[in-house]
Amino acid sequence: VQADGTDGNCVTFVLHDEDHTLGNALRYMVMKNPDVEFCGYCITHPSESKINFRIQTRGALPAVEPFRKGLNDLMGVCQHVLNTFEVRLLLKSTQE
Amino acid sequence: RAPQGFRVDLIREEEAALEFDMVGIDAAIANAFRRILLAEVPTMAVEKVFVYNNTSIVQDEILAHRLGLIPIRADPRLFEYRNQGDEEGTEIDTLQFQLKIKCSRNPQAAKESSDPNELYFNHKVYSKHMTWVPLGNQTDLFPDADFRPVHDDILIALLRPGQEIDVLMHCVKGIGKDHAKFSPVATASYRLLPDITLLQPIEDEAAEMLQKCFSPGVIEVQNIKGKKVARVANARLDTFSREVFRHEGLKSLVRLARVRNHYIFSVESTGILPPDVLVSEAIKILMGKCQRFLNELDSVPME
Numbered sequence: 523v524q525a526d527g528t529d530g531n532c533v534t535f536v537l538h539d540e541d542h543t544l545g546n547a548l549r550y551m552v553m554k555n556p557d558v559e560f561c562g563y564c565i566t567h568p569s570e571s572k573i574n575f576r577i578q579t580r581g582a583l584p585a586v587e588p589f590r591k592g593l594n595d596l597m598g599v600c601q602h603v604l605n606t607f608e609v610r611l612l613l614k615s616t617q618e
Numbered sequence: 619r620a621p622q623g624f625r626v627d628l629i630r631e632e633e634a635a636l637e638f639d640m641v642g643i644d645a646a647i648a649n650a651f652r653r654i655l656l657a658e659v660p661t662m663a664v665e666k667v668f669v670y671n672n673t674s675i676v677q678d679e680i681l682a683h684r685l686g687l688i689p690i691r692a693d694p695r696l697f698e699y700r701n702q703g704d705e706e707g708t709e710i711d712t713l714q715f716q717l718k719i720k721c722s723r724n725p726q727a728a729k730e731s732s733d734p735n736e737l738y739f740n741h742k743v744y745s746k747h748m749t750w751v752p753l754g755n756q757t758d759l760f761p762d763a764d765f766r767p768v769h770d771d772i773l774i775a776l777l778r779p780g781q782e783i784d785v786l787m788h789c790v791k792g793i794g795k796d797h798a799k800f801s802p803v804a805t806a807s808y809r810l811l812p813d814i815t816l817l818q819p820i821e822d823e824a825a826e827m828l829q830k831c832f833s834p835g836v837i838e839v840q841n842i843k844g845k846k847v848a849r850v851a852n853a854r855l856d857t858f859s860r861e862v863f864r865h866e867g868l869k870s871l872v873r874l875a876r877v878r879n880h881y882i883f884s885v886e887s888t889g890i891l892p893p894d895v896l897v898s899e900a901i902k903i904l905m906g907k908c909q910r911f912l913n914e915l916d917s918v919p920m921e
Contacts, residue, residue, distance in 0.1 A: 537911065543653040544907050550646035590915055597908045599647060603640070604901045606626045610638075611894050614628050 532560070532578040533585035541565060545573045551599070552592035557583050634804075635886045636893035639811075641879060648808055648881045654900040655806035657794035660699075661890050662692040662713060664787045664799075671784040674743075676775040681783070684775075685717075686799045688745050689768040689888040690789055695899075696760070700790045709754035713765055713789040716751050719743055721777035741777050746770035748787070768889035802896055804886040811880035812856045815873045820848045824867060831862040854882070 537544070545563040552561045560578035577585045624642035631637075640648060667682040674681075692713055700711040719740050727737045734741050745767040752760075775783065794801035814836070820828055825848035829837040838851035862868050887893040 540907070541653075543650050543658070544904075546646040547650040547904070548908075550644055586915065590912065593908045593912050593915075596647075597905050597912075599643075600901050600905045600908070602624065603626070603643070603647075604898060604905075606624065607638075607894075607897060607901070610626050610628050614631065 535575040538572045551595045555588045558588045637884050640881045659802050659899050660694045660791050660793050661800050661802045662690050662789045665790045666788040668786040674781045691768045692765045697791045709756050714751040715748045715787040717748050718784045720782040723779040743775040745772040806885045808881045808883045810876040812853045813875045813877045814850050814853045
């Protein structure tokens, strides 16, 4: 992870060894945050596996915060999906 | 922040295939799961083939390529990744298999027969001829494990008398992104639930024609008060062929759409891991990715 930007509000994170799998999902979670003015990601070159993930916040919030919150939210969603899926599997196996 | 209205329904579960619904999730996350199922859930597959003797028609590299694609029944969670540049392979990251087979002539065959099954022994090399050779303390680590290819009847090569194959294979853990042989699914896909709305009531002949336009079981023609009326019975079965738009009379009476957050996933496993385990692993891998970046954020000081 590398970050550079003009001030604390707009930061471009360079995530190594990542592609659309995490990029799109994370972008979706960060966009849900009302403090975020701009959020996007791009793959610099298809031969290199790294993405540029840019967050711009409105107001004085440092851009690292929505990034952290997005990651935590994504983990929360995954955990919820995993729990629901496993409960379903258990229900199905006890029914048989 | 738990999403409301989220549910998972298991529709059909077979030995190697699983069909389940996820309702209330977004496209980005559904696609992330699909991509991870295809390319980032690790499995074990043959990586290095040490050829001691290969006098068959199949060239060494072709034979090695074919051996690599054979799915190996070994739980990848029991193994570690091999370190970069590590040539030998230790017992925690490598599985060793041996394939040693020689074709010979059958002396009891009838004089005029031309059936190879009668004339020769071992002329077809199947995956069941691959035997596991335990490394180091693997016999203690895995006392009742039986590592072998998932399917016994994969034809690897054909031999004739006098030809022989003697190879030693090392299996390592890898992911589909590196090479497709490591992909644990035959395929993993999703589609959205179709949403068919009849804008006006459709009757009689038009109802019959409508039923023919869609896949069987989608439209049901009921007899209400003596008239035949069409009704959408099961939109899930439709394959979206859009045949209805080719008929002038029916074109404006039907609206075809998709329910935006209802995903029908279909996962077919190659047999290494059961498909429900694969889905759980994929979700855990996505969580692991997030955790990795959270840890980096906390450890690396910004600017």
